[in-house]
Amino acid sequence: xxxIHIEETPHLCAVLRLADTSLVLxxxxxxxxxxxxxxxxxxxxxxxxxxxxxxxxxxxxxxxELEGKGRTEDDFAYLRDAPQFRNYLIAELxxxxxxFTIVRQTLVSAFFHPFWQRAAGSRDATLAAIAAKAExxxxxxxxxxxxxLVRLGDGTEESHRRTLAALDALWPxxxxxxxxxxxxRAMIDAGVLPDPETxxxxxxxxxxxxxxxxxxxxxxATWMHSGGLRGVHTExxxxxxxxxxxxxxxxxxxxx
Amino acid sequence: xxxDSSERLERAIAAVSAVFDPEIPTVSIADLGMVRAVxxxxxxxxxxxxxxxxxxxxxTEPIAREVRAALEAAGVxxxxxxxxxxxxxxxxxITEEGRKALRACGIAPPPRRAEANAPVxxxxxxxxxxxxxxxxxxxPCKALWRCRSCREPFHRFKCx
Numbered sequence: 001x002x003x004i005h006i007e008e009t010p011h012l013c014a015v016l017r018l019a020d021t022s023l024v025l026x027x028x029x030x031x032x033x034x035x036x037x038x039x040x041x042x043x044x045x046x047x048x049x050x051x052x053x054x055x056x057x058x059x060x061x062x063x064x065e066l067e068g069k070g071r072t073e074d075d076f077a078y079l080r081d082a083p084q085f086r087n088y089l090i091a092e093l094x095x096x097x098x099x100f101t102i103v104r105q106t107l108v109s110a111f112f113h114p115f116w117q118r119a120a121g122s123r124d125a126t127l128a129a130i131a132a133k134a135e136x137x138x139x140x141x142x143x144x145x146x147x148x149l150v151r152l153g154d155g156t157e158e159s160h161r162r163t164l165a166a167l168d169a170l171w172p173x174x175x176x177x178x179x180x181x182x183x184x185r186a187m188i189d190a191g192v193l194p195d196p197e198t199x200x201x202x203x204x205x206x207x208x209x210x211x212x213x214x215x216x217x218x219x220x221a222t223w224m225h226s227g228g229l230r231g232v233h234t235e236x237x238x239x240x241x242x243x244x245x246x247x248x249x250x251x252x253x254x255x256x
Numbered sequence: 257x258x259x260d261s262s263e264r265l266e267r268a269i270a271a272v273s274a275v276f277d278p279e280i281p282t283v284s285i286a287d288l289g290m291v292r293a294v295x296x297x298x299x300x301x302x303x304x305x306x307x308x309x310x311x312x313x314x315x316t317e318p319i320a321r322e323v324r325a326a327l328e329a330a331g332v333x334x335x336x337x338x339x340x341x342x343x344x345x346x347x348x349x350i351t352e353e354g355r356k357a358l359r360a361c362g363i364a365p366p367p368r369r370a371e372a373n374a375p376v377x378x379x380x381x382x383x384x385x386x387x388x389x390x391x392x393x394x395x396p397c398k399a400l401w402r403c404r405s406c407r408e409p410f411h412r413f414k415c416x
Binding site for chain 2: 052136137
């Protein structure tokens with residue numbers, strides 16, 4: 001089994017974190033294809049997945065350029081093991097029920113919309129260009145998922161209960177979005193990535209507004225999970241990669 | 257520029273302009289605003305700058321293939337296709353011709369971004385009594401709508 005080894009500069013690592021988050025979340029969303037509660041949502045989740053997959057491809061192509069070893073986007077996606085993935089943990093959690101998927105997508109979009117807005121001013125011109133496209137796509141995801149969050153929270157007793165359970169389960173994974181380690185600090189100082197602290201007020205305002213409309217209580221400040229950015233993942237990522245990478249692992253170099 | 261090379265460039269522009277979107281075969285990629293430039297590069301090659309619509313649109317690759325094939329068929333000599341992300345594509349770049357072609361195949365064209373909340377006339381009967389069924393559709397660029405007057409469903413190009 002081929003596994004590639006990447007020598008990660010801070011810049012490469014930062015781009016891989018974004019690429020991996022988009023890819024892993026795209027895969028989780030794509031698992032709904034053919035299983036969503038209604039046809040329109042099947043299309044919606046598949047379309048959101050497609051946007052994220054497109055963003056991941058652009059980010060991996062950029063990572064390949066930064067690394068300069070002639071690798072392709074597929075090498076990064078298919079030939080690395082779980083500890084080499086740099087995604088936020090929130091992206092890899094199993095898709096759960098529809099409420100869980102909607103709450104996760106809302107929280108992630110509420111963070112990434114202002115994130116990409118600011119990253120569009122990055123000193124890394126390629127990243128800035130990717131961000132400017134992603135920002136517009138994520139704004140649409142946030143609008144759609146936010147509307148569902150309100151509908152589910154302020155819906156039936158069961159939809160409220162499930163949405164609240166999802167929110168309580170997911171909230172402890174939001175802290176990682178604001179984590180700044182040495183890589184993050186270097187990228188902020190170099191003007192490559194925005195400081196997540198500048199995103200926090202926007203994220204909080206969006207979440208507070210949606211939760212209020214959804215009649216959901218905001219989870220109390222709590223202990224936050226951490227690890228994805230340095231490759232320490234939940235047990236779920238390995239299982240997901242086993243499915244996602246199966247074909248390339250079983251038939252190396254297969255194309256269609 | 258010599259007469260020969262300006263004639264080559266003109267043929268290249270004509271060839272690229274005649275490539276249609278594989279998902280919406282009545283609209284050319286030029287009318288969709290995807291062709292950002294066609295120029296003669298310093299090395300004499302024809303260079304085409306394309307911009308993708310949505311980051312993940314699966315039509316992106318077939319379009320690049322068709323542009324290369326069109327240039328080859330037009331016999332313009334060496335040619336290159338570049339994907340340019342910045343500035344990001346917006347539906348405001350869809351031409352009037354493109355909007356007409358969208359309507360003709362039953363797709364409501366997007367409003368200008370400045371008027372994103374304007375009424376959406378039905379592409380079949382023209383009524384403005386329409387409603388959104390779902391904000392996503394069969395391709396990344398479209399949403400599902402229906403007309404309350406003629407009762408027909410239709411696709412609407414999302415405003416981006």
